[in-house]
Amino acid sequence: MTATGIGAPVRRKEDQRFVTGQGRYVDDFNRPGQAHAYFLRSPHAHATIRSIDTSAAAAMPGVVAIFTGEDLARDKVGGLICGWMIHSKDGSPMKAGPHPALAQGKVRYVGDHVAVVVAETVSQAKDAAEAIVVDYDVLPAVVDGVAAQKAGAPQVHEVAEDNTVFRWHLGDKDATDAAFARAKHVTTIDLVNNRLVPNPIEPRAAIGDYDPGNENLTLYTTSQNPHVARLVLSAFIGIAPEHKLRVIAPDVGGGFGSKIFIYAEETVCVWAARKVGRPVKWTSDRTEAFLSDAHGRDHATHAEMALDENGRILGLRVQTVANLGAYLSTFSSSVPTYLYAPLLSGSYDIPAIYAEVDGVYTNTAPVDAYRGAGRPEATFVIERLAEVAARQIGMDPAKFRRKNYVRSFPHQTPVIMTYDAGDYVTTLDKALEAADYKNFGRRKRESARSGKLRGIGFSSYIEACGIAPSQAVGSLGAGVGLWESAEVRVNPTGSIEVLTGSHSHGQGHETTFAQLVSDRLGVSIDSVSIVHGDTDKVQFGMGTYGSRSGAVGMSAIAKAIDKVIAKGKKVAAHVLEASEGDIEFKDGKFTVAGTDRSAAFGDIALQAYIAHKFSGQDLEPGLKEGAFYDPTNFTFPAGVHICELEIDPDTGIVSIERWTAVDDFGVIINPMIVEGQVHGGIAQGVGQALHEGAFYDASGQLVTASFMDYRMPRAADLPSFVVETTVTPCPSNPLGIKGCGEAGAIAAPAAVINAITDALGHEDIAMPATPQNVWRAAQKTPMRMAAE
Amino acid sequence: MATVSLTVNGKPVSAEVDPRTLLVQFVRETLRLTGTHVGCDTSQCGSCVVHVDGEAVKACTLLAVQCDGTQVTTIEGLAQGGELHPMQAAFREHHGLQCGYCTPGMIMSAIDIVNRKGNALDETTIRAELEGNLCRCTGYHNIVKAVAAGAQAMAQAPLQQAAE
Numbered sequence: 020m021t022a023t024g025i026g027a028p029v030r031r032k033e034d035q036r037f038v039t040g041q042g043r044y045v046d047d048f049n050r051p052g053q054a055h056a057y058f059l060r061s062p063h064a065h066a067t068i069r070s071i072d073t074s075a076a077a078a079m080p081g082v083v084a085i086f087t088g089e090d091l092a093r094d095k096v097g098g099l100i101c102g103w104m105i106h107s108k109d110g111s112p113m114k115a116g117p118h119p120a121l122a123q124g125k126v127r128y129v130g131d132h133v134a135v136v137v138a139e140t141v142s143q144a145k146d147a148a149e150a151i152v153v154d155y156d157v158l159p160a161v162v163d164g165v166a167a168q169k170a171g172a173p174q175v176h177e178v179a180e181d182n183t184v185f186r187w188h189l190g191d192k193d194a195t196d197a198a199f200a201r202a203k204h205v206t207t208i209d210l211v212n213n214r215l216v217p218n219p220i221e222p223r224a225a226i227g228d229y230d231p232g233n234e235n236l237t238l239y240t241t242s243q244n245p246h247v248a249r250l251v252l253s254a255f256i257g258i259a260p261e262h263k264l265r266v267i268a269p270d271v272g273g274g275f276g277s278k279i280f281i282y283a284e285e286t287v288c289v290w291a292a293r294k295v296g297r298p299v300k301w302t303s304d305r306t307e308a309f310l311s312d313a314h315g316r317d318h319a320t321h322a323e324m325a326l327d328e329n330g331r332i333l334g335l336r337v338q339t340v341a342n343l344g345a346y347l348s349t350f351s352s353s354v355p356t357y358l359y360a361p362l363l364s365g366s367y368d369i370p371a372i373y374a375e376v377d378g379v380y381t382n383t384a385p386v387d388a389y390r391g392a393g394r395p396e397a398t399f400v401i402e403r404l405a406e407v408a409a410r411q412i413g414m415d416p417a418k419f420r421r422k423n424y425v426r427s428f429p430h431q432t433p434v435i436m437t438y439d440a441g442d443y444v445t446t447l448d449k450a451l452e453a454a455d456y457k458n459f460g461r462r463k464r465e466s467a468r469s470g471k472l473r474g475i476g477f478s479s480y481i482e483a484c485g486i487a488p489s490q491a492v493g494s495l496g497a498g499v500g501l502w503e504s505a506e507v508r509v510n511p512t513g514s515i516e517v518l519t520g521s522h523s524h525g526q527g528h529e530t531t532f533a534q535l536v537s538d539r540l541g542v543s544i545d546s547v548s549i550v551h552g553d554t555d556k557v558q559f560g561m562g563t564y565g566s567r568s569g570a571v572g573m574s575a576i577a578k579a580i581d582k583v584i585a586k587g588k589k590v591a592a593h594v595l596e597a598s599e600g601d602i603e604f605k606d607g608k609f610t611v612a613g614t615d616r617s618a619a620f621g622d623i624a625l626q627a628y629i630a631h632k633f634s635g636q637d638l639e640p641g642l643k644e645g646a647f648y649d650p651t652n653f654t655f656p657a658g659v660h661i662c663e664l665e666i667d668p669d670t671g672i673v674s675i676e677r678w679t680a681v682d683d684f685g686v687i688i689n690p691m692i693v694e695g696q697v698h699g700g701i702a703q704g705v706g707q708a709l710h711e712g713a714f715y716d717a718s719g720q721l722v723t724a725s726f727m728d729y730r731m732p733r734a735a736d737l738p739s740f741v742v743e744t745t746v747t748p749c750p751s752n753p754l755g756i757k758g759c760g761e762a763g764a765i766a767a768p769a770a771v772i773n774a775i776t777d778a779l780g781h782e783d784i785a786m787p788a789t790p791q792n793v794w795r796a797a798q799k800t801p802m803r804m805a806a807e
Numbered sequence: 808m809a810t811v812s813l814t815v816n817g818k819p820v821s822a823e824v825d826p827r828t829l830l831v832q833f834v835r836e837t838l839r840l841t842g843t844h845v846g847c848d849t850s851q852c853g854s855c856v857v858h859v860d861g862e863a864v865k866a867c868t869l870l871a872v873q874c875d876g877t878q879v880t881t882i883e884g885l886a887q888g889g890e891l892h893p894m895q896a897a898f899r900e901h902h903g904l905q906c907g908y909c910t911p912g913m914i915m916s917a918i919d920i921v922n923r924k925g926n927a928l929d930e931t932t933i934r935a936e937l938e939g940n941l942c943r944c945t946g947y948h949n950i951v952k953a954v955a956a957g958a959q960a961m962a963q964a965p966l967q968q969a970a971e
Contacts, residue, residue, distance in 0.1 A: 044908065527905070726851035731851075
């Protein structure tokens, strides 16, 4: 390993600009002549719009224009799309209602977009928005997914009867029923996976800019996948042809899934820029973010696990109602289906699984992918079931998991996935050791002496990352392929630009991707620049989500590097006057095998461009290669997280005392960055378990719409984490990478709740386990337990 | 409109502003110092922390006109002569940032913690003192390490502190 190669904890190249305030986020851009947009949003969860009177507002100071849904319809601007088709078990396609960027006749959630004011300043736009008179006919609303399916519930979209978008299933029902019929023990649980708001600290923002000279539109946007945004805005929404639309996603301040989607605001800004002939800028405030960023999770699940007399799992039966909100966001339909049920097997060898998932409309913000996207929900189901089942049959929860682990690979689950590599037992052993599991009883007794309830909880998660083989996802309904592209441009002086379709919004690609190049080409990491986030520079790309930038994005770079080396060998053969087959490339040098004749990488780059040593008939000049990499399988990171916590039964306050994470991410490029990803994921998972919850009241008002009301994890809520790894290289990509970005968020909620229920001695606690909820639950804990 | 005159990062500035202009808007929009960020509208996230007369304040809680005559330091004013402030260097060295958005506010708050609590900071103190700064990326683990290391480094770089 070199100091800057694969496996080295290289300090991040991007940090110099971030620590000095020189990062460039969308809101830091200002275009000449720019006007500002402000969106008038619905104050009602469900209402018919009788009329909108903008005349008084239009006359207010600074107002440039006011647009409503009628204006978009008149310009034939298409609605927002959902890019994954789900079919119900009866074979019928999902029932998707219209999703206009500005409401047309009806509003369906608080925060729905009614009109946009474009004005000289944000303040003037806000003032004018207050003067718009909207006559609403308020309708009854439904906010709960289960309630939405009941007879007589308000209908969110006419097309979806009982508000049901799809009734989907996966697995073998008969085989699963048979497994339950012969079970010695059945464990049953009912769970709510609480609705979350992603809350990257940078709010979303957009600037539309129109150049009438060449009819080019430019959109600056807070996106995790600018090329997908351009494709959707062009091909489906009809804003402009792809070659006339440039999308720039510069430094982006966190995403966690919420910046994957193509939203109303950027659509309207880029359309309005041409309409008013000026750049139009919009920056979300935090309340708008709470109201209109796609939320995450929100499942209600009934789950059963069948066991034989030895504690082996025979089968799993799961029924889930997934609240999708008022409209289908970009990938919303895939999250509770193909990103969820195929992970229900967890890290266990389960012969039969049957899952049914209903996706339902409600009068709430759209729900889509949030860090982990479906996999945290699946992990919560299987890991809660595993813990409860172990307790019910009186088996140590670690032993229960060990007994049921998948032991040989490849392993075909009954729910689509083929796990390619792993070693769950080694990971568990390492975690038990690091968590000092054998002395937990002593620590529990010590806590009891001071009146505290101590508990320990496991989460032995698995996830499917490296999303994803295009053919496979296509067969499951995806509207796009999920490969990645890369271009490696070697300059005549030997410095290198790598253009990637991946997008960094905190993951440190400028460093890790450069490490790969440094490692493979033997060049200084300082001579490598990573270019991303601009559709005019990078030809195409699928972006960053689903822990795919390493496994898929870097594999594309590796492929392009291989081509650069192959071309370099051709050039070197001419320069060194040897046959191409005799040229070897190692440690940054091209060498004629068995001789001391060699040329450095930089010299060959120069020769490739001056082209003095070969004729144009023999070889094309230049040294630039591109590659598209389509993975052959998902990757399967897995690990064991152990949470140990203490509850004060008098206050309900939970204090996390130890957190042990042992993860198998395959080959690691930069351990410092990987550990950071794990830390952040755990914090979001702990947030879900203990603090966070998006709550609507019965009328559909979001009562948690600010950081005053929605409890984000703060520094004092968390301990320092023990993070270790095991390594089984991933056989499904050339680098052996599995991905690490979502692991913590996937693993953590079950570990926390399993620890709380262990401490309480009963299973009756819901997320978020706030002090109030825990205090109530602690009142049900028998005194005997507390004193034990 | 109102006139406001103050010193920002050592340079005197003067401007006509709408009286309702917040300090953070003045810094970002009038002075185009975009390192100071806005992450919320309820003074919870701390992305906008700057120093006013040497003390950390959330720049979204002050009007620009309230800062007339003050000395303001923003994240852009920390590095001296191309050399990072020890706290900036510590955040980089200890991977105390990912997306970078909360980072300027974190660093400005961290320096203020050191100014108030000294150079030997334990984990409990740092976590409690970071109450007013939200980070969604790091889980705070490496921020805590960075603040502790930065605090110690500041003790060894008194000249740098004096310059601020």
